[in-house]
Amino acid sequence: MSPVVELSLVLAVVAAACALPGAFLVLRRSAMTSDAIGHVLLFGIVLAYFTVRDLGSPWLLFGAAAAGVLAVVLVEALEKSGRVKADAALGLVFAALFAAGVLMVSVSVKNVHLDVDQVLLGQPEAARDPRWNAFDFAISPVWILGAVLALNVLLATLFFKELKLTTFDPGLAASIGFRPVVIHYSLMVVVSVTAVAAFDAVGPVLVVGFFVVPAAAAFLLTDRLAVMLALAALFGVVAAFVGTAAADTLNTTTAGAVAVALGGLFAIVFLVAPRRGLVAQAVERVRQKRAFHELMLAVHLAQHEGTPEEIEESRAASLHTHLHWSPQQTAVVVARAARNGFVVCADGGLKLTESGRARAREVLGQGSRTMK
Incomplete structure (x- = not known):
């Protein structure tokens, strides 16, 4: 298998894993939650590192996921206080936790250099390399991403009815015995875990892109949730393959090319969608x-x-x-x-x-x- 095809498959797994929970974020008008979660992961990683003092420990992943859930809880608390709007609460929490993570890194680790391109765009080419050790077993990000994709598919299938009802009519869901708040925070946990797995491989820019753009494009084409989930995953996979091929042809950054492919795909759907397109x-x-x-x-x-x-x-x-x-x-x-x-x-x-x-x-x- 050629390196380009192998890299395309890695990004396709990331795209599909992010697109499934991303569809529910778009429908719940919480799309930018993925951006906030993607940036506050550093805060959780640093705190976990202070605890275990091991950069190869899988506990760093759990710390990052916990930081994502913490960000959601803080945003919800500020919004429910009635004094801060949802978008302002998101900006406050995102900026505060991200800045706290950067500050802790700069204070505790001297002479550290952060590569801006790698931090923002990630390094998908290295997603196959082992990063962590658990029980003397080397783990690479692509294995974790595959497990997250399987988990997201399983959860979307098992709890499809609950997610659908609480997304479109939380009042009705509560009246018939469902717990919209529990399902909401469970979804945020899934989003956090998915963002953690994808963040290390593709960086925050592509994490947000894979969460939001395929789901937004799928929303323009259908009113059926099951079809929207399938289309969102398909659009993410197509953008992964197209972007990787374009990066190889143009000899440019893979993550940037995939992000451009996502934007181009959405632009096409935005223009020619049968009912909601501009034409x-x-x-x-x-x-x-x-x-x-x-x-x-x-x-x-x-x-x-x-x-x-x-x-x-x-x-x-x-x-x-x-x-x-x-x-x-x-x-x-x-x-x-x-x-x-x-x-x-x-x-x-x-x-x-x-x-x-x-x-x-x-x-x-x-x-x-x-x-x-």
Whole structure:
């Protein structure tokens, strides 16, 4: 197996593992929680190191996960106090714990140099190398990531109903015996564990990208949660392969290329999504505008049916003066209404068909009822 393919598989595992809990973060409008967790891990790692004094100890991973859960608890406490908004609470906790971690490193470890590129973008190429020792057994990040992916799939399958209900209607969930708070914090634990496993391999930038971008793109394509989870994992895997191949071709950083691939993938979905994409929304606005103009024409003709001015008001040549449209716009609307079967041309004027009269009657009837 070539190094590029092997690296792509490593990043694909990270992407899929992050995308599953990331979908629930996006739906719960807590997407930036992953960013806060990703940055406060240093605080937990440093505290765990002060306890065990061993950089190869797996307890550093547990310390990092505990710091992520602590960040969530502090954010929730500040928000529930009623004095701080959710976004401000997130910023306060994120900045305080991250700064505390950096401060402890700078004070306790002199002459340390932090590589900014490696800290921010990670080093996916080294994810296969053993980093920790447990019971005289060397553990590499990719093994941990594989275990986290399997755990996330298992939990999403076993607790799908509970997660779905507490995400979309926590009030109903509480009324029928579920505990939304317990499920929420359990989800945050899963997010923290996943972020810890992914952080060492791909860095905080890609951690946030894998949590948020695939899920946000999937949300634009479907209203079904199960489909959204599958699409989010698929989008993350596709971006991992595309970004790795692009990095190899351009001889650039892998993490940066994958992050750009994630952004490009979201941009494509944002443009061409069938219902929520920019193109689809633009087409829908045009369709609604055309339908409104046809309805205005039908209402105008219906209001003058059976009146002395019916002939004058329905003449195609002078219709634009009554509707305050340009002659060109009037001709287009009349032609479209005729094709759709709302009006017919007769004796130089326009007549409503039964379907056109029914449409106008609906609007006029609703208007009269509203005025009553």
